[in-house]
Amino acid sequence: MSEIHRRRFLGYNEGGYEIAPWLELLDLNKWVLEGSTILQVQISANNSNVPPQTAPSRFPDPQSDPSPHHDIHHPMPMDSDMAEDFPYDTFPSDFDNILANAASDEKENANSNTHINPHLNPSEGEDDSSLTFQLLTNDEHQGFSVSISQDRVSMLRHLLTESGFYRLDTSQLCGRLIDYSDKATGALSKDQYDSSMRSIVAESGINMSRSTQQNLSDVLTSLFYAFDREKRSKVDAIECKL
Amino acid sequence: MNVSYDVAKSKGQFDIISNFLLLVACGITVLCGGRKSDKLEFAYELMDDDKDGKLSRQGLWRYLRAFLTVLVTLSSSRNVMKEERTLSAVDSGASWACSQAFGSDSNVRLICFDEFAAWYTNGGYSIIPWLELLDLRKWVIVS
Numbered sequence: 001m002s003e004i005h006r007r008r009f010l011g012y013n014e015g016g017y018e019i020a021p022w023l024e025l026l027d028l029n030k031w032v033l034e035g036s037t038i039l040q041v042q043i044s045a046n047n048s049n050v051p052p053q054t055a056p057s058r059f060p061d062p063q064s065d066p067s068p069h070h071d072i073h074h075p076m077p078m079d080s081d082m083a084e085d086f087p088y089d090t091f092p093s094d095f096d097n098i099l100a101n102a103a104s105d106e107k108e109n110a111n112s113n114t115h116i117n118p119h120l121n122p123s124e125g126e127d128d129s130s131l132t133f134q135l136l137t138n139d140e141h142q143g144f145s146v147s148i149s150q151d152r153v154s155m156l157r158h159l160l161t162e163s164g165f166y167r168l169d170t171s172q173l174c175g176r177l178i179d180y181s182d183k184a185t186g187a188l189s190k191d192q193y194d195s196s197m198r199s200i201v202a203e204s205g206i207n208m209s210r211s212t213q214q215n216l217s218d219v220l221t222s223l224f225y226a227f228d229r230e231k232r233s234k235v236d237a238i239e240c241k242l
Numbered sequence: 243m244n245v246s247y248d249v250a251k252s253k254g255q256f257d258i259i260s261n262f263l264l265l266v267a268c269g270i271t272v273l274c275g276g277r278k279s280d281k282l283e284f285a286y287e288l289m290d291d292d293k294d295g296k297l298s299r300q301g302l303w304r305y306l307r308a309f310l311t312v313l314v315t316l317s318s319s320r321n322v323m324k325e326e327r328t329l330s331a332v333d334s335g336a337s338w339a340c341s342q343a344f345g346s347d348s349n350v351r352l353i354c355f356d357e358f359a360a361w362y363t364n365g366g367y368s369i370i371p372w373l374e375l376l377d378l379r380k381w382v383i384v385s
Contacts, residue, residue, distance in 0.1 A: 133370055135310070143335070147317070165274055166273075169274055169276045174288065193266070223312060224266065226323035227308075
């Protein structure tokens with residue numbers, strides 16, 4: 001898409017959809033079906049008391065997406081609320097269980113925090129309430145299933161709400177990281193990273209318990225080192241075999 | 243001084259941002275509130291080194307791997323990203339998703355956000371369903 005075309009399209013996103021809502025009809029999936037007959041099209045700008053605040057998203061999030069088509073009855077996958085079905089397996093259970101459970105560590109088993117299995121089925125004995133997502137690969141076993149226990153999800157909920165992270169938007173959080181990075185080199189040391197995270201928590205106005213602080217610190221530290229694979233706080237030309 | 247990324251960028255600051263900082267900034271957006279689409283678009287722009295609105299195959303791989311790294315790390319109290327097996331899984335998952343997004347035409351070297359979004363909408367969601375987890379309201383902050 002050329003730049004000028006893109007800008008014109010963005011103009012549509014920024015309010016043009018109110019002028020030409022029929023453009024939404026170019027996507028036949030947004031037509032409301034009843035039985036096998038196309039009966040009507042619902043565009044919320046005409047039906048809702050709350051006018052749209054933002055443009056239709058190219059990655060719609062129907063729970064909050066105020067786009068003109070947020071209340072379509074039969075949305076397609078990208079237009080649908082995947083929250084309703086995501087925690088459950090969306091793949092057929094016809095893959096072989098090739099290798100044993102990766103999470104054989106006793107401590108891990110005790111905590112039941114995660115399982116990363118080289119197959120697409122939840123492991124036997126896995127907590128049914130765990131959130132499981134599929135990580136597809138082109139490996140022989142076709143992928144992995146990653147499970148997150150309800151305890152872990154609950155802990156993350158507590159940390160992100162108590163710390164104030166959840167109230168930040170992407171720009172604020174990334175801006176904070178950049179604020180604390182080395183302006184000359186663009187590098188981000190662990191100390192700078194810690195400082196940026198502390199500054200966020202300090203502004204949250206909530207006094208976290210010591211255990212919460214420790215848990216948050218553990219999570220944030222593990223995130224940093226997850227990227228810092230070589231423990232050098234920098235990434236050289238990343239090896240990418242594509 | 244605490245300025246947002248947008249403000250800083252508009253002022254021409256922070257011309258130099260290391261790859262490491264980019265990856266951390268991209269991935270850590272998972273922890274924020276806000277919509278999945280906003281996170282995806284913001285991070286896409288962040289990873290777009292030459293600001294042409296497009297990512298190379300490697301760029302898209304890094305972009306997807308950044309999110310995946312955070313999601314897998316959050317999944318456990320152990321530091322699973324220390325484990326070779328997990329590292330390999332994350333790299334392979336991002337690589338597979340990237341190859342699918344670009345399609346079979348090896349001549350395609352770049353992909354813009356709109357094209358990536360279209361790919362996701364038209365079936366990519368079944369290849370990288372974990373992308374839905376960028377919206378915390380769908381699993382962590384459930385009303």
